[in-house]
Amino acid sequence: MIFLVLAAGAYFVAVLERWATKGRFSLKGPVVSGLALLGRESLVPRKLDRIFFEAAPPLVLVSAVLAAAVLPLAPGLVVADLATGALFVNAALAYVMVALLMAGWGPDGAYAMVAGFRFLGQLVAYSMLIVMPITAVAMRAESLVTTVVVTSQATLWNAAYQPLGFVLYFLAAMAVAFLPPFDLPVAPGELAGGVEAEYTGWRLAAMRLGRATLVFTLALSVTVFYLGGWLGPVLPPWAWTVLKTLVVTAVMLWLGRYVPRLREADVLAWGWKYGIPLALLNIFYVGVVLLGAA
């Protein structure tokens, strides 16, 4: 059930992304382009680092699926309800960066390498904004268990309880999934596809699938951590989670459509100079509110 939702979610992400970038809404679009990719020859660059080149696309997918495994769709509907769930999401997402570093280094191409190192260079700028807002979420729930995080929002969603953390996490999630305007590691038109530049055929299809799953997983994490997860009236719990996740995905893709790609130096500077202090402020604020309520 969970993997079906994940697969359907990844497919819907592909449909939405197509709609956001090409302006055409087509339900069969991703099938057609996926089949086209599978039908094409998958070229292998000369003098490549074979292990990295082959391992990178599956690693993106594995990271996304592992992160999704600890995020609940409904009470009891979670692959692994770990005691360290919120931390585990971070751990799994860290390997997206490792995968892109491999994809950048592996094919021995200039564009890919610049893109891979670029994503790695921004690491602290976005990963701190994933970890620190989650810390504040865990503070309120007094637990790292993701299902407890959801139930802790029964009276008020975290998006309203700690709006600063929500905005920071939302933007950082877009950066982890390298969605526009943070699409620096693929950067179409500038780096000719970046980390995807040297991938063709089924390997590119695997990379795209991993990315679509990653976007869905991150939207799911926003839902679980900030939008009350399965909480909601009338509809069954899983339907609320899926619905909220799809809305978050749509907003993520829609935002990117209207903002130009940010400069790498700007992302770094803003992340370090404003993002991290604001995330610390958010932790402090949540702490004060919690102590005030206690």
Added chain:
Amino acid sequence: MAQAVFTGSFGVAAIWFGVVVFRTSSMVRSALALLFSQAAIGGMFLAMETEFLGVLQIMMMATEMAIMAIFMVMYMMDPGGLSEMDMTHQKRASLAAGVLGAFGALAVALLAGWGPVEVQVPAATAQVHDLGIEIMERSMLIFETTGVTILTAMIAATAIAIQRRH
């Protein structure tokens, strides 16, 4: 039994990746081999039912080793390993140091009084709670001192690295 098999397999994987670190000439391969070696140690933690430590190890190493990859590529003269650079030097001294270190570690492992073996492992949630209490109470001074020391080192390193304006 299964626990011993998993712990052992992750241990062997950790050692194997550790060997790979020195057998490759590519700096990125070397850094990532070290990452997988450390992640395998995280796997050992998980197999030994210390969930928090395992997940933390797997998470921290991904970022730390990737950052190390940047520095290795920046500062080594042959990051791609294309011109047959030899990764090893001072072979005799390092062999001696390695053997000595191994015996030292073995001696600690065998001779130290580890106390009675915990038969009943605390639940994963209890472990997270107990670790938090430990860090915030008894070990707070150690962690705070370490944190401030590392911060000081970072600021000092940055200050040294910045070029003086004349």
